[in-house]
Amino acid sequence: MPEKLYKIHQTDARKIDTIITTPLVDVTVTSPPYFDMKDYGHADQIGFGQSYTEYLDDLYDVFSKVFACTKDTGTLWVIIDVFRRDGETIPLPFDFANKIKGIGWRLKEVIIWGKDKTVPWAHKGQMRNSFEYVLLFSKSENYTFHIDRVRDYGALKKWWVKYPERYNPRGKTPEAIWNFDIPVQGSWGKGYIKHFCPLPEEMIAQILKLTTIEGDVVLDPFSGSGAVLSKADNMKRRYIGTELNPEYIRMFKNYLKKTGKQKRHEYEVETNGLLPQNQFETLILKLRALKYARIFYEKLKKDAKLDEIVLIFVELTDRTPKKSHLLIVVRYLILIRDEQKLDEVKAAMKAIVAKAPLSKFGIEPDFAYASNFDTFSAGIKATTLRLYTNKVTHTFKSELKIADIANLGRNDIIISEIAVDLNEKDYE
Ligand SMILES: C[S@@+](CC[C@H](N)C(=O)[O-])C[C@H]1O[C@@H](n2cnc3c(N)ncnc32)[C@H](O)[C@@H]1O
Structure with missing residues (x-):
């Protein structure tokens, strides 16, 4: 029997082409490993101990394989940040975008993710680091983008019933600045998040609503804590991930077992409460x-x-x-x-x-x-x-x-x- 496809595979992201052999992915949402800052505890990890060129080459390799397994209508969302080296700011998001342009990925949008609960202090001569970049790439011009679904409308709230005049009946188009707080340690369940950088669930939900419908396929080649993939599961999407560290995969499975049913229920309640626009x-x-x-x-x-x-x-x-x-x-x-x-x-x-x-x-x-x-x-x-x-x-x-x-x-x-x-x- 062939190995199960829709799960997190303990595999190097550079080998994703051995897992997904046809273009079946609707959306990839991921935050790549940091450049030479964090040790994720595996000999094959990307980033740690590499030169900047080696690092960008490896990312190029991964995202060309992601390109190959993405549908023509598919998109890629990368959460990525600048970093400092020898007193200088290195514009990784832009170096990265330029690099993967060579693969065919089209940069469609640069979104600022304002993440309030970040380190309260700043280094000398710098601002407080309070945002990251979310880059949206598409494979073709004909990419799926359900903007109407993330307009700020739909779940009728008590005060809309009483104050309909305060609400734009067409809903508001979201801006390119997104405010989602970073999940605090522990908000994922006791002891679950020992991982470094979990993404906020609401932000992932927003991306999945924009780009997928139930049954679609979501990929995260650097799954980490599995925040993207567990949200995909909650929202009845299929998911595929790769991650090197078996401990993270174990934590993900555990988390899904403990919270999956409740979160699926919350998703259903929310979806049923929505009215077509x-x-x-x-x-x-x-x-x-x-x-x-x-x-x-x-x-x-x-x-x-x-x-x-x-x-x-x-x-x-x-x-x-x-x-x-x-x-x-x-x-x-x-x-x-x-x-x-x-x-x-x-x-x-x-x-x-x-x-x-x-x-x-x-x-x-x-x-x-x-x-x-x-x-x-x-x-x-x-x-x-x-x-x-x-x-x-x-x-x-x-x-x-x-x-x-x-x-x-x-x-x-x-x-x-x-x-x-x-x-x-x-x-x-
Ligand atoms: C920035 S973290 C991802 C965090 C994730 N978005 C979350 O919400 O938890 C990057 C992850 O990539 C994994 N990683 C590093 N090199 C990898 C490789 N070659 N193949 C697969 N995963 C890798 C690391 O173990 C780490 O968990």
Whole structure:
């Protein structure tokens, strides 16, 4: 029987071509051994006791083999730093990038990883060392990069339900500066991390989300503590690693045995809580449209001292707002108590919506007014309506028909075709 492929192999990374013989890797995430600084305790180790040229040549060798076993759509992420030698700073990330360009790896992105919990002191004439480089290389121009998946959106949190206006419905594109704290010794489980430089789990998860889907293949030729590969396992990706030191491999297996089930569960909970982005965007806009009505109702009554609104019908439109910074046009049909006050109401509303918070909602309101139930009802085409109160607009109170609107309670002020029924408790 052939030896199992998806595991950490106790093998020299320079022999990776004997393990992986076809291009099946989707992403490689790795931090290479340091140059001549750390003794990883093995005669075949790269870095320790070598000259800089020998070191770069060995890395070239490893990453040409990684290139050969990577799919055309694949990427390579290398976490690497400058270092000091004889009072000088050696630009290893850039020497490395230039070197492996010769293999065919295309440097796509230089990301700064801000790692706060690093050594608090600095050497004379130097800054405190608080970041490393994350280099992204691709094998071809057609590489996998699911940027939408790492936009800052998706897991709906309680306060997004209540404050939809504070959240960009399209999500934010992550910047090229990443802040992830270095895992503190012990955070990986008691006695597990005696290793030198474990990578933060969240950073690895971000890279895997960007570049892979479940079932894809993740490689780390310098596995070390196995941080990359255990995260891959948690996220239902397959993994292959090489590492010389059998003690690290043993620790990795132990760690996976102890934490794998729980971490897999956490991954599943998180993934199931995610909404596809377009659904998320629509939901946030619906929440905003309803809350907007609730806020202008309150402001008109309390700030402008005009207790004139009886009912508001809220309707999303597919019209494009006139101003480019706005997101949607929402029609608000407002039933007012006293027709004589209409001009006063209109003037107050104009002032209210021009100011924060409503000016921040991204909504272009299209106001229409009615002064009796008949004209109000005539302006509503929808048949299935939901009722919201002056207190809650993220959960509808009940369904209702247009005929019911004359018999509503005093706090029942918003009706709409929009159906949102979010239970805050689900989003703690
Ligand atoms: C910087 S560490 C990797 C740390 C890892 N990213 C983590 O999160 O723990 C580099 C690792 O490369 C291993 N190593 C050094 N030379 C190697 C070689 N020729 N083949 C495979 N692994 C090697 C070392 O034992 C060390 O564990």
